[in-house]
Amino acid sequence: VEYRHPKAALAMAADLPGRLFSPAQWARLRKLAELHEGVVLTEFDSPAARAVLAETEVLITGWMSPRLDEAALAAAPRLRAVLHAAGSVKGHIAPVCWRRGVLVSTAAQANAEPVAEYTLAVILLALKGVRAATARYRERRQFVDVLREFPGIGNHGRQVGLVGASRIGRRVIELLRPFSLELSLADPYLDPAEARELGVRLLPLDDLLRECELVSVHAPAIPETRHMIDGRRLALLRDGAVLVNTARGSLIDQDALVAELASGRIEAVLDVTEPEVLSPDSPLYTLPNVWLTPHMAGAQGSEVHRLADVVLEELARYTAGLPLAHPVLAEELDRIA
Numbered sequence: 001v002e003y004r005h006p007k008a009a010l011a012m013a014a015d016l017p018g019r020l021f022s023p024a025q026w027a028r029l030r031k032l033a034e035l036h037e038g039v040v041l042t043e044f045d046s047p048a049a050r051a052v053l054a055e056t057e058v059l060i061t062g063w064m065s066p067r068l069d070e071a072a073l074a075a076a077p078r079l080r081a082v083l084h085a086a087g088s089v090k091g092h093i094a095p096v097c098w099r100r101g102v103l104v105s106t107a108a109q110a111n112a113e114p115v116a117e118y119t120l121a122v123i124l125l126a127l128k129g130v131r132a133a134t135a136r137y138r139e140r141r142q143f144v145d146v147l148r149e150f151p152g153i154g155n156h157g158r159q160v161g162l163v164g165a166s167r168i169g170r171r172v173i174e175l176l177r178p179f180s181l182e183l184s185l186a187d188p189y190l191d192p193a194e195a196r197e198l199g200v201r202l203l204p205l206d207d208l209l210r211e212c213e214l215v216s217v218h219a220p221a222i223p224e225t226r227h228m229i230d231g232r233r234l235a236l237l238r239d240g241a242v243l244v245n246t247a248r249g250s251l252i253d254q255d256a257l258v259a260e261l262a263s264g265r266i267e268a269v270l271d272v273t274e275p276e277v278l279s280p281d282s283p284l285y286t287l288p289n290v291w292l293t294p295h296m297a298g299a300q301g302s303e304v305h306r307l308a309d310v311v312l313e314e315l316a317r318y319t320a321g322l323p324l325a326h327p328v329l330a331e332e333l334d335r336i337a
Ligand SMILES: NC(=O)c1ccc[n+]([C@@H]2O[C@H](COP(=O)([O-])OP(=O)(O)OC[C@H]3O[C@@H](n4cnc5c(N)ncnc54)[C@H](O)[C@@H]3O)[C@@H](O)[C@H]2O)c1
Pocket: 087, 088, 108, 111, 112, 115, 163, 164, 165, 166, 167, 168, 169, 186, 187, 188, 189, 190, 218, 219, 220, 221, 224, 225, 246, 247, 248, 271, 272, 295, 296, 297, 298, 299, 335, 336, 337
């Protein structure tokens, strides 16, 4: 194999590379490519940025990477590959990149891991009834007879519904395998044979919402999934059901959700909302039956090094002339995150 030693540049939030790459990962990056040292592109418009782009063969992008559009691409005649150290590339890479034959890779599979782990933890604690029992104990400060006061809780034989056989949805199915929960899945793109292979029951979304005691949403934010869980569908949920959203706020009609939560009929675990950061007076901050986290299910802290590992593996494959392991293909763009 003849190895290439491509010129590479970083494009992302200015302070991100220092968090993303461990010392060992920096060393590997410098070994694999001729890195534009000390440069992190946060825009593609200035003469300085254009000068870097003009020489770059591999662009390593990440959160806050500026959009690689027609104009930026015109300034990057040698660009052959974009390796994205995060999930969705849609906001960062314009369709023209695929038309120009630039290879695009994503670390979405590595970012799916912590989201699936978070979902697993949430499912087990939610079905155990930990939130309500904690609140009751705190309020009463005396014996709580959990067996009699919370007869509906537990992680044995309960019905769990997943929406979307996405990277994350599939990983959640794998992680849930050792537990004795009954799994159902709603996904219009999945055929029954695949569902059987995954070991889950394939259901239409309405039936899944009606039957499951906990529903976790893992579909991408695309036009057809906007408000896919609307007021009518929220009303299908059983009393006491838990709705988990680590996907995107746009998938759920949030006004309808707030109304349903205010009635106390269901519970929600929300890592994402619409808007992304709620207004200070949103009831979602204070409702007792809501567990709200600041969009943290994906890679954080130590987990970001997994994203860097994917980029380095892809870079190694590129330099060896091998196909990328996590390519993003133009034809799948309108169905993925
Ligand atoms: N909270 C976080 O920090 C975090 C981190 C990463 C991803 N996410 C979100 O998690 C979700 C899943 O991400 P991913 O990378 O696993 O997605 P993905 O790109 O793998 O999902 C694509 C799949 O979703 C399924 N799908 C498409 N349309 C659907 C529909 N109408 N109903 C049901 N399923 C449908 C199809 O099987 C498709 O192949 C996305 O919304 C993503 O933005 C959140």
